[in-house]
Amino acid sequence: xxxxxxxxxxxxxxxxxxxxxxxxxxxxxxxxxxxxxxxxxxxxxxxxxxxxxxxxxxxxxxxxxxxxxxxxxxxxxxxxxxxxxxxxxxxxxxxxxxxxxxxxxxxxxxxxxxxxxxxxxxxxxxxxxxxxxxxxxxxxxxxxxxxxxxxxxxxxxxxxxxxxxxxxxxxxxxxxxxxxxxxxxxxxxxxxxxxxxxxxxxxxxxxxxxxxxxxxxxxxxxxxxxxxxxxxxxxxxxxxxxxxxxxxxxxxxxxxxxxxxxxxxxxxxxxxxxxxxxxxxxxxxxxxxxxxxxxxxxxxxxxxxxxxxxxxxxxxxxxxxxxxxxxxxxxxxxxxxxxxxxxxxxxxxxxxxxxxxxxxxxxxxxxxxxxxxxxxxxxxxxxxxxxxxxxxxxxxxxxxxxxxxxxxxxxxxxxxxxxxxxxxxxxxxxxxxxxxxxxxxxxxxxxxxxxxxxxxxxxxxxxxxxxxxxxxxxxxxxxxxxxxxxxxxxxxxxxxxxxxxxxxxxxxxxxxxxxxxxxxxxxxxxxxxxxxxxxxxxxxxxxxxxxxxxxxxxxxxxxxxxxxxxxxxxxxxxxxxxxxxxxxxxxxxxxxxxxxxxxxxxxxxxxxxxxxxxxxxxxxxxxxxxxxxxxxxxxxxxxxxxxxxxxxxxxxxxxxxxxxxxxxxxxxxxxxxxxx
Numbered sequence: 165x166x167x168x169x170x171x172x173x174x175x176x177x178x179x180x181x182x183x184x185x186x187x188x189x190x191x192x193x194x195x196x197x198x199x200x201x202x203x204x205x206x207x208x209x210x211x212x213x214x215x216x217x218x219x220x221x222x223x224x225x226x227x228x229x230x231x232x233x234x235x236x237x238x239x240x241x242x243x244x245x246x247x248x249x250x251x252x253x254x255x256x257x258x259x260x261x262x263x264x265x266x267x268x269x270x271x272x273x274x275x276x277x278x279x280x281x282x283x284x285x286x287x288x289x290x291x292x293x294x295x296x297x298x299x300x301x302x303x304x305x306x307x308x309x310x311x312x313x314x315x316x317x318x319x320x321x322x323x324x325x326x327x328x329x330x331x332x333x334x335x336x337x338x339x340x341x342x343x344x345x346x347x348x349x350x351x352x353x354x355x356x357x358x359x360x361x362x363x364x365x366x367x368x369x370x371x372x373x374x375x376x377x378x379x380x381x382x383x384x385x386x387x388x389x390x391x392x393x394x395x396x397x398x399x400x401x402x403x404x405x406x407x408x409x410x411x412x413x414x415x416x417x418x419x420x421x422x423x424x425x426x427x428x429x430x431x432x433x434x435x436x437x438x439x440x441x442x443x444x445x446x447x448x449x450x451x452x453x454x455x456x457x458x459x460x461x462x463x464x465x466x467x468x469x470x471x472x473x474x475x476x477x478x479x480x481x482x483x484x485x486x487x488x489x490x491x492x493x494x495x496x497x498x499x500x501x502x503x504x505x506x507x508x509x510x511x512x513x514x515x516x517x518x519x520x521x522x523x524x525x526x527x528x529x530x531x532x533x534x535x536x537x538x539x540x541x542x543x544x545x546x547x548x549x550x551x552x553x554x555x556x557x558x559x560x561x562x563x564x565x566x567x568x569x570x571x572x573x574x575x576x577x578x579x580x581x582x583x584x585x586x587x588x589x590x591x592x593x594x595x596x597x598x599x600x601x602x603x604x605x606x607x608x609x610x611x612x613x614x615x616x617x618x619x620x621x622x623x624x625x626x627x628x629x630x631x632x633x634x635x636x637x638x639x640x641x642x643x644x645x646x647x648x649x650x651x652x653x654x655x656x657x658x659x660x661x662x663x664x665x666x667x668x669x670x671x672x673x674x675x676x677x678x679x680x681x682x683x684x685x686x687x688x689x690x691x692x693x694x695x696x697x698x699x700x701x702x703x704x705x706x707x708x709x710x711x712x713x714x715x716x717x718x719x720x721x722x723x724x725x726x727x728x729x730x731x732x733x734x735x736x737x738x739x740x741x742x743x744x745x746x747x748x749x750x751x752x753x754x755x756x757x758x759x760x761x762x763x764x765x766x767x768x769x770x771x772x773x774x775x776x777x778x779x780x781x782x783x784x785x786x787x788x789x790x791x792x793x794x795x796x797x798x799x800x801x802x803x804x805x806x807x808x809x810x811x812x813x814x815x816x817x818x819x820x821x822x823x824x825x826x827x828x829x830x831x832x833x834x835x836x837x838x839x840x
Contacts, residue, residue: 219254248490256438257388344389464551525555681724708747767823
């Protein structure tokens with residue numbers, strides 16, 4: 165109490181020092197929270213940037229599909245773009261307006277091609293096919309091969325050899341792989357048109373529709389290989405033919421046409437975005453390539469694109485030697501970024517009762533004033549993501565912070581709590597001591613009762629033996645028949661005395677942890693028969709009847725014969741004592757899974773549910789006011805100890821007035837079988 169009073173005085177003297185230390189810790193915690201929020205936002209953007217596909221690492225079609233999926237799934241992304249170190253833009257794409265087709269070599273003067281064209285012009289189509297195929301065997305150029313294959317397909321078509329022509333046109337499509345090779349009129353475009361015509365002639369409008377749909381999809385996905393006029397011409401022709409065949413098509417084909425139409429809208433948006441990109445973002449990328457940025461860092465820029473501000477994130481694509489290979493870029497959705505920042509701030513708390521505030525630029529400049537007496541702001545600004553959120557601050561309102569106002573009060577409460585805790589510990593000790601004394605007194609009473617009961621139990625057979633032996637010694641009993649009866653009585657009382665003495669000695673040894681049961685493989689049928697013979701000898705004069713079911717075919721178990729005999733004998737002895745008027749007792753042996761179950765059942769007075777757990781405690785006996793039943797209070801506790809030493813258990817099923825059933829459960833060990 166004196167120490168508590170001195171502590172209260174010291175708290176009041178150091179209140180100011182604690183407040184200053186608390187605010188300093190709060191500033192450090194706010195800086196840590198700001199760093200974590202910045203890291204969380206940067207990690208999210210870094211993850212999106214890393215997951216963007218790199219052009220050239222997969223097929224062009226897969227690249228554009230995966231890129232569009234990333235843009236649609238990430239809500240904070242408005243748009244993405246990608247270009248290489250030579251400022252060649254891989255996305256967004258545009259029409260090939262500024263490129264002129266210049267073949268690497270002219271295949272028109274090649275002998276095989278030239279002779280094939282001559283034969284074809286004269287109508288000698290078979291000879292033309294031979295020349296084209298001869299040139300195809302010697303060809304080393306993809307474009308030359310496509311020209312020869314186109315000539316072969318054209319000749320077959322003119323000869324009305326439609327199946328051969330169809331095969332050749334499909335080979336042209338496979339060889340081109342969506343690259344639109346062949347100059348002003350790519351061979352693959354002619355192949356698709358001719359294939360559709362062939363299928364129509366063969367009477368397959370559905371297959372013809374599939375080919376035109378493939379052609380339509382090819383144009384939409386690879387528009388960058390065409391000029392705008394070419395694209396418009398071919399796309400309008402394809403749509404016209406598709407609409408003419410849709411009436412004969414399936415619902416699946418109609419659905420596919422609608423999906424490709426949606427892809428065409430996406431392509432139109434991509435071309436519009438390319439115009440925007442060239443005007444506003446390409447100069448930024450050109451300057452960015454000149455700066456010595458590390459490839460793993462994200463760099464943030466804010467641009468003014470007309471009336472709208474843009475938030476742009478750039479990252480350098482580098483190779484293993486850290487040389488620049490290109491740029492990945494993101495345009496962020498400012499509203500979604502604000503929502504992400506608010507969510508990140510709300511998920512961070514300095515302490516349980518202190519929340520972090522996010523102050524936007526309007527609140528910083530106009531709506532909030534630190535001159536307000538009720539508003540005491542502790543603020544910190546962003547560092548790494550300042551360009552993403554210019555003017556934003558993290559703040560803690562000290563005026564609403566009860567912890568700051570009650571620092572010393574909390575410590576006072578701590579001292580009071582410690583004082584009360586000390587008094588409580590003292591009271592608890594007193595209660596515990598009195599409880600221990602009461603338990604010791606109860607245990608002493610149980611021991612006294614145990615000694616009294618045991619003395620009475622021992623005295624009875626000793627007195628009987630002494631009287632019977634005295635009569636025999638004095639020659640009062642001279643008839644042989646009566647002498648034999650006296651000998652049997654002496655043997656019975658001696659057996660009872662031996663049983664009681666064994667219980668007491670074994671219980672004493674178990675208490676001192678000196679008792680060791682020797683285990684061996686035993687036959688329970690033989691052991692239980694031995695127990696019954698001994699039990700009959702002890703209770704010759706009692707009026708009872710034992711019904712036994714002891715099969716002999718059960719396997720041997722690893723157990724102590726003395727322990728099992730003693731446990732079952734105790735259970736039978738209890739059954740006789742508490743049988744009441746009904747002296748029928750059942751002794752059963754059975755196998756349940758891998759366990760041997762020895763059960764002793766009577767129809768006696770039974771045991772109340774509240775007493776069933778206590779009867780296995782040492783010295784405990786159920787109080788019976790109706791009659792005094794002899795006993796020591798250690799029999800069932802000894803049974804439980806024996807069961808546990810065999811890795812088994814003892815179970816009870818009892819109901820007052822209906823009897824009790826005790827089951828001794830011992831695991832069966834088949835080790836003997838494996839040894840044999």
